[in-house]
Amino acid sequence: MKSTSVRTVAAPGIVALALTFSACSAGNADDGDAASGSNDLAGQLAGGGASSQEAAQAAWIVGFQEANPDVTVTFDPIGSGGGRENFISGAFPFAGSDAYLTDDEGELTAATERCNGEAPVEIPNYVSPIALIFNVEGVDELNLAPETVAGIFAGEITEWDAPEIARDNPDADLPSAGINAVHRSDESGTTENFTHYLDVVAGGAWTAGAVEVWPEEFGGEGAQGTSGVVSAVKSGTNSIGYADASQAGGLAVANVGVGSDFVGPTADAAAKILDVSPRVEGRDDSSIVFDLDYETDEAGVYPIVLTSYLLACPTYSGDEAEAGELTKAYLTYVVSEDGQAFGAEEAGSAPLSDELRSEVSDLVEGITVE
Incomplete structure (x- = not known):
């Protein structure tokens, strides 16, 4: 599905999203959920990718940092291709993409190698x-x-x-x-x-x-x-x-x-398309990706959508341990009930259904840091 092209890789953290949402608005989320189970996190987390995720990522960053004030998160909206490329190279510990990984250009295999032989985690974070x-x-x-x-x-x-x-x-x-x-x-x-x-x-x-x-x-x-x-x-x-x-x-x-x-x-209307669309066959258990049914005639479904995905490794160790800990915590907030609600309120994204959110949360919870 992807065309052959040359990608320009940008260094992580070049563009930090402007945090335009108020702290009091972010504070409406339940602190226990938003904190991802800990208020002791500290450090810097730099990810990036799909520019379409820019508004939602800005909201999630505010919500997460309100509960974790000693963590600085940046998301560089350089585009899906750049996000995947930086994730595969190891420059980003996590990335956002509007297309799931395939081996049309060897990306899925390369991402597996980047994750030390384990298939990467691919999870939807919202439908838009x-x-x-x-x-x-x-x-x-x-x-x-x-x-x-x-x-x-x-x-x-x-x-x-x-x-x-x-x-x-x-x-x-x-x-x-x-x-x-x-x-x-x-x-x-x-x-x-x-x-x-x-x-x-x-x-x-x-x-x-x-x-x-x-x-x-x-x-x-x-x-x-x-x-x-x-x-x-x-x-x-x-x-x-x-x-x-x-x-x-x-x-x-x-x-x-x-x-x-x-x-x-x-x-x-956009969220309804996942209800009528099958999962992509032949994927690893760590991958939750959809084959969207664009030809549906189901009433009230808007068919031109993107399902935004987050990419991460199932295990982080060594020099990536700190980034892995922060990645797991941040992704836990993004797919939490509070995170999904805050993203929908501030960025207009369609939250995942409760059933899908529970499945995605279990995958994130399974990320290990050694």
């Missing part, structure tokens, strides 16, 4: 809709069929009043103006999830497959990171792009065709 954000003059609401979305981003549908768009928006005052389609210019798990959706539901209109790097032949405007796409759409005229809904920045978002309905990118 990938919103189709738009800034179109005179248009506040927009319905788009899957084939129309594919046609827009493949550069085949180029005008806002095109018949394919007008058909599903009979009451909209669509301008006779060109479409500025904005995509990620960097290697991106969000792009991979978005293009995987297009490949499955609109293969006739989308011919590039599922890719992490945008196909140059489809054109459009490129922007670095999630924040770059949001900024480009916000400042552009008659623009549309794709971004994690938690970072949509107040922009209008399109409803996407599902069966005979059009569904908006709410957290609840």
Whole structure:
């Protein structure tokens, strides 16, 4: 599912997330749960990866550090590919990714080697809709069929009043103006999830497959990171792009065709996709990853989603023992009931179901530090 490409590896901790949430808000969480069982933790923990996780990670960092004031956590939002690369190299003790590890480029094998021969821990930390954000003059609401979305981003549908768009928006005052389609210019798990959706539901209109790097032949405007796409759409005229809904920045978002309905990118609608999606077969017990059912016609399901994952090793020892202890504590908070609720409240992410959260928590609890 991943394209062959060269990744740029950034040193950990270059960018520390701004902690913009108030300490009193973070303090609403139960201190015992948020503390992950200890108030004696101290040190620095530097991870990074998917920029789509930026808002949620900022919330979790606040909640965790409120209960553990002697720990400094940073998350460098360098993108999923960079996060996986830094985890595999050992630069990050944990990473965030919007795509699970595979051996299409040898990443799963390399991550196993990095974890001293043990299969890495891969756990979902939240589900988030990938919103189709738009800034179109005179248009506040927009319905788009899957084939129309594919046609827009493949550069085949180029005008806002095109018949394919007008058909599903009979009451909209669509301008006779060109479409500025904005995509990620960097290697991106969000792009991979978005293009995987297009490949499955609109293969006739989308011919590039599922890719992490945008196909140059489809054109459009490129922007670095999630924040770059949001900024480009916000400042552009008659623009549309794709971004994690938690970072949509107040922009209008399109409803996407599902069966005979059009569904908006709410957290609840996105979370429902895991209820209709199977697990990926043939994975190790330490891996909880999903084969998303993009073609579902289940009522109320928003299908363009990313399931964000956390990567860690099942065992940390030697020079990594301190980082391993902090990783286990931090991940324990992230997947706790309080952590999931705080992330949903502050970042708009869809929390894991109680059943899935319990399963994920058991995997984190099984991480050992020697």
